[in-house]
Amino acid sequence: MTMMLSVLLAAGVTASSAFSLRHAGSTTVVSSRPPTSLRMSAALIVQNKGGGHGELGFQLAKNLSSNSKITSITILQDAACNDSKEPFASYVSDIPHVKIVKADLADESMTAEDMQSLLGGQSYEYVWDNASKDATGAGKAVVDCAKAWNSKLLTYVSSAGIYKPDGVFPIPETAPVKSTAGQVLYENYALENGLPFVSFRPQYIYGPKSNKWDYIDWYFDRLVRRVPLPIPGDGTQKVSLTNSEDVASLLASVLNDEAAAVEQTYFNCGTNQLVTYDEVATMCAEAAGVVYVNIQHYDGELGKAKFPFRLTDFYVAPDMAISKLGWEGPKHSLKDDLAWYFESYQARGAMSKEMSFAEDQEVLVTA
Numbered sequence: 001m002t003m004m005l006s007v008l009l010a011a012g013v014t015a016s017s018a019f020s021l022r023h024a025g026s027t028t029v030v031s032s033r034p035p036t037s038l039r040m041s042a043a044l045i046v047q048n049k050g051g052g053h054g055e056l057g058f059q060l061a062k063n064l065s066s067n068s069k070i071t072s073i074t075i076l077q078d079a080a081c082n083d084s085k086e087p088f089a090s091y092v093s094d095i096p097h098v099k100i101v102k103a104d105l106a107d108e109s110m111t112a113e114d115m116q117s118l119l120g121g122q123s124y125e126y127v128w129d130n131a132s133k134d135a136t137g138a139g140k141a142v143v144d145c146a147k148a149w150n151s152k153l154l155t156y157v158s159s160a161g162i163y164k165p166d167g168v169f170p171i172p173e174t175a176p177v178k179s180t181a182g183q184v185l186y187e188n189y190a191l192e193n194g195l196p197f198v199s200f201r202p203q204y205i206y207g208p209k210s211n212k213w214d215y216i217d218w219y220f221d222r223l224v225r226r227v228p229l230p231i232p233g234d235g236t237q238k239v240s241l242t243n244s245e246d247v248a249s250l251l252a253s254v255l256n257d258e259a260a261a262v263e264q265t266y267f268n269c270g271t272n273q274l275v276t277y278d279e280v281a282t283m284c285a286e287a288a289g290v291v292y293v294n295i296q297h298y299d300g301e302l303g304k305a306k307f308p309f310r311l312t313d314f315y316v317a318p319d320m321a322i323s324k325l326g327w328e329g330p331k332h333s334l335k336d337d338l339a340w341y342f343e344s345y346q347a348r349g350a351m352s353k354e355m356s357f358a359e360d361q362e363v364l365v366t367a
């Protein structure tokens with residue numbers, strides 16, 4: 001008994017709660033179901049169904065697994081995801097210690113009580129939400145749950161798409177936002193509720209176990225088929241393409257300094273290694289072993305141009321996360337990643353896919 005008591009004390013239990021536990025039951029009960037007075041820090045990741053950037057929750061769970069502040073991880077996964085697609089197909093093999101709970105996050109009638117019962121009544125100290133598109137239904141429920149749990153941090157994965165850029169790049173966190181965007185409504189709802197709240201605004205993402213490949217594929221599709229690459233403007237427009245592992249690292253960096261995170265609230269989210277549209281073309285060509293790169297610049301309307309093409313620069317920078325949260329910076333660079341990216345392109349059968357480039361021709365002819 002004396003030994004058990006000292007173990008409990010070491011785990012941070014007060015003497016009186018340890019005492020009552022001692023009377024409450026055996027060691028097995030204590031170890032299988034820790035009392036709330038033990039300093040558990042449970043993390044909840046609410047994850048969208050994919051199609052967009054569904055791999056963020058997976059990468060974040062992987063990152064948090066090695067963070068000593070976090071003692072358990074649950075992913076509340078939108079049940080509309082396809083379990084045979086990545087990253088969902090790798091949940092069991094790559095993050096086996098993570099508890100996965102499925103929910104219909106599109107259900108507009110979902111309440112905080114519904115969400116809590118889906119989660120078996122557990123509460124969470126840290127919540128990351130990469131699913132809610134506004135402050136209704138499951139989105140409202142996440143905020144309400146975090147409030148009911150008295151969570152230490154609710155971290156939201158918003159989007160840099162909510163900015164109304166006014167020509168200043170990198171876009172500062174203080175730039176005006178689209179006030180009716182769902183993400184802004186969510187941010188406001190969380191703040192109105194007095195939650196310790198942080199919002200990240202990411203841009204374009206690529207990464208392993210992704211379910212969205214079309215950005216960089218746009219380049220390879222044309223390069224390997226030896227067709228022209230119609231790139232708007234003079235091709236020197238800068239863009240931020242970030243490896244999802246680095247985005248996950250940014251999202252996890254709130255744990256470095258929670259007070260500073262809440263004080264700043266808004267963080268832009270992306271690599272600081274910018275690339276231009278033309279640079280992406282030449283780097284992809286190199287990765288694919290294509291010697292002749294046929295870039296055709298055009299002026300005027302974007303038409304049906306793909307990639308995330310714009311006529312001007314469009315990027316955010318991670319300076320705020322570096323200075324306020326001590327984020328260590330990206331571990332990946334697009335240039336180095338394009339080798340495995342091209343392997344995955346081939347493995348996905350993208351080389352032999354039948355493709356039409358009629359829309360490219362239209363852009364080039366009308367320009």
Ligand SMILES: *[C@@H]1O[C@H](CO)[C@@H](O)[C@H](O)[C@H]1NC(C)=O
Nearest residue numbers: 080081082083084085086089
């Ligand atoms: C899920 O993904 C697999 C593999 O890509 C595909 O064969 C299947 O049709 C998808 N299921 C649904 C319901 O979309």
Ligand SMILES: *[C@@H]1O[C@H](CO)[C@@H](O)[C@H](O)[C@H]1NC(C)=O
Nearest residue numbers: 048053130131132133157202
């Ligand atoms: C989840 O993360 C991706 C990353 O950019 C983002 O596009 C998406 O909007 C995020 N949030 C939600 C609510 O799905």
Ligand SMILES: *[C@@H]1O[C@H](CO)[C@@H](O)[C@H](O)[C@H]1NC(C)=O
Nearest residue numbers: 063248249250252253327328
């Ligand atoms: C996880 O995120 C933290 C915080 O940003 C970072 O220091 C760490 O290197 C990341 N871990 C991995 C494996 O990327």
